[in-house]
Amino acid sequence: MKPLEGVTVVELARVLACPFAGMILAELGARVIKVEQPVDGDETRGYEPFVGQPDESLAHLDEDAQAEAMGRERSAYFYAFNRSKESITVNLRTAEGQEIVRKLARDADVVLENFPVGTLKRYGLDWPALKAINPRLLYVSCTGFGQTGPYASRKGYDTVFQAMSGIMSLTGEKDGGPVKPGIPVSDLSSGLWIALGIVSMLQGRQKDGTGAYLDFSMLDGQISLLALAAARYFALDEVPERLGTEHPGRVPSASFLCADGGYVHITGADQHWRPLCALLGLDALGADPRLQHNSGRVLHRDEVMEHLTGAIALLTRAQLCAACDAAGVPAGPLNTLDEVIVDPHLRARGVFADFEHPESGRFPAIQLPFLFNGYDNPTANRPPLLGEHTDRVLQDLGYNPQDIDALHRAGAV
Template identity: 40%
Template sequence: MGALDGLKVIDLTRVLAGPYCTMILGDLGADVIKIEAPGGSDETRGWGPPFAGDQSAYYLTANRNKRAMTLNLKEAEARDILRTMVKSADVLIQNFRTGTMEKWGLGYDDLHALNPRLIYCSISGFGQSGPYKDLPGYDYVVQAMGGMMSITGSEESGPMKVGVAIADIATGLYCTIAILAALQERHRSGRGQQIDIALLDSQISLLANVASNYLVSGQIPKRYGNQHPNIVPYQTFRASDGEMVVAVGNDRQFQKLCEIIDKPELAGDPAFRSNSERLANRDRLIEMLQAEFLRKSCKEWQELCTSAGIPAGPIYNLQQLFDDPHVAARDMKIEMSHPTAGQIRLVGSPLKLSRSRVEIKRHPPLAGEHTREILREYGFADEQIDDWLARNIL
């Protein structure tokens, strides 16, 4: 039995942030009902190639462990169906443009009146308040406006985005955290509440120590590429057969590094004895270290660093990553069958619970795949469902 077994979640989201959140809830055992417009309105269904059969890899990313139905929420009858479902739901999560749900009579106040225990989570680019609340929000734009691109890349490359939609993913994670917190609070109060999660807020929070450095010093941070702004040496190096990362986090580890490269005298050099001195003399030290790292392979250096207690590892491409036996041992690559795509491979769940184990029970659903099944559970007759289908209500 999953940790969230018995939890009913209505998922009115699309693309990545919301579906990522609801996938996590589904992985943990919640009954997630993904609702789209007739024909399927999650844009990621068409975001390819690559495709597995007729299913885009992007859509498969974040939609397992859900059931799917369709509702044309532009129609009053469809909105009434949703209201019926909300009466017994625990969580509703939506990412329509700000004000859309209120226009339809499906805002928090409307649905809270039907179900005071409902936890209602809204995702938007810039939040439900503030001067930007009505602007559309996309991950790329938020990475730009949220400071991430200004610190990613090097001075030579100019601003760069992160290689994945990091603002969307962070937003999905924060939504999950907020929903679980609201559920815990509901145990005490018996009441639900509204959750307002913005991509921009989530992105800003990811600036972490870089934001703190700025807020403390007032100095606008530079782009350091694969170097660290506060720690040296903590970056990529070229070995004889490829690139790797060496992360020296303290002076003791630096002494060990000097020993394994057969340059113990560097640890006693006044220019390099402490991290602050290494920061001041970064370029000279890195040039010296780089010359030494070219003498051995990534694997040799990883073994030497590991034996000395220094974090280090090769830079994998995704083939190397998913071929790694440790990744297999951690179940981070899984396979499951899909009705139209055949056998599909997905990223596993990082959540490892000793008793309430994560189970991947449901394939990413086809648009509306479970519409009839779900509506029957709410007491609607097949004749009524057929009528709604014929009139594009579903």
């Protein structure tokens, strides 16, 4: 048994943050019914990279045209955030399509949506309308800036939220400009927040039996990640500067270039200072009374970093990692993605899996990072084909074959 078995989620969402939340819930055992627009579906079905890259004959086409030429079932982007779901196609602009969603919501536990503010109200599918049908319904609205406030109607994407939240201002080298993180941190962390919010609401409903509404702003979600940077500002009136891989309040905590061109990241506390200096042959530095506590090393950051950088540059990445491990100094290599995929520890932990897809064959996946004792672990099942479950779900809702055929002919599904 998986922990969320018996929970039904209707996902009226697309692109990344909400679909990621839906996938987390699905692989924890929930039944997630993804509602997509007919013909094209979630627009990420047309996002590259495609499994089996388009050949040179398609190079002159734009991304959407390439996706159309290859079919909309080969997007690795879509695969990454939509595993383990069911897919139905519904035209929400039609009265018949709106009625299908109402019937889905009647027996659902959760509705998850990321439409622009006010859109679903026009369709009669907002929280008050669906709550009247199902008083126990949990309803989550995810937007860039929330349902209220001066920015509520503004549009935004992951990097916009990184910029506006201040995260991008903190990222980059000391003397360089701002840099975005290498992953869509705003989208991904928003998906995690949303999943946590839904699990919390499910727990709360067990106590009072009533439904609830969550207004989630992706910008708000990013602000919550500023906890440590904000603590420095609140305590010291300090606006943190970009420090590359260095930590504003801990020394040493940085990535160092090794003799073979590889990097190792070292982060140590006071008890690691002397062992680190000893393995680098810097005994005098390790014994310096000014540097025995972190506050002193922060004060003398430039001096400390100069000595460490020079000594580490004489060792290869493997030599430094082995020496740090032997001395109990926290350190790790800066791995590239291809190195991560073959890491023996991650392989032993079962971090990677694969699924069989009818269009693209066997394809790798990263498992959810949960190893339960008492529940079945999450499994990475394949993403659905566009509209794969439409007819079956409609049958479950009480539509007969003639009704379903009429819905198809009317363009409602």
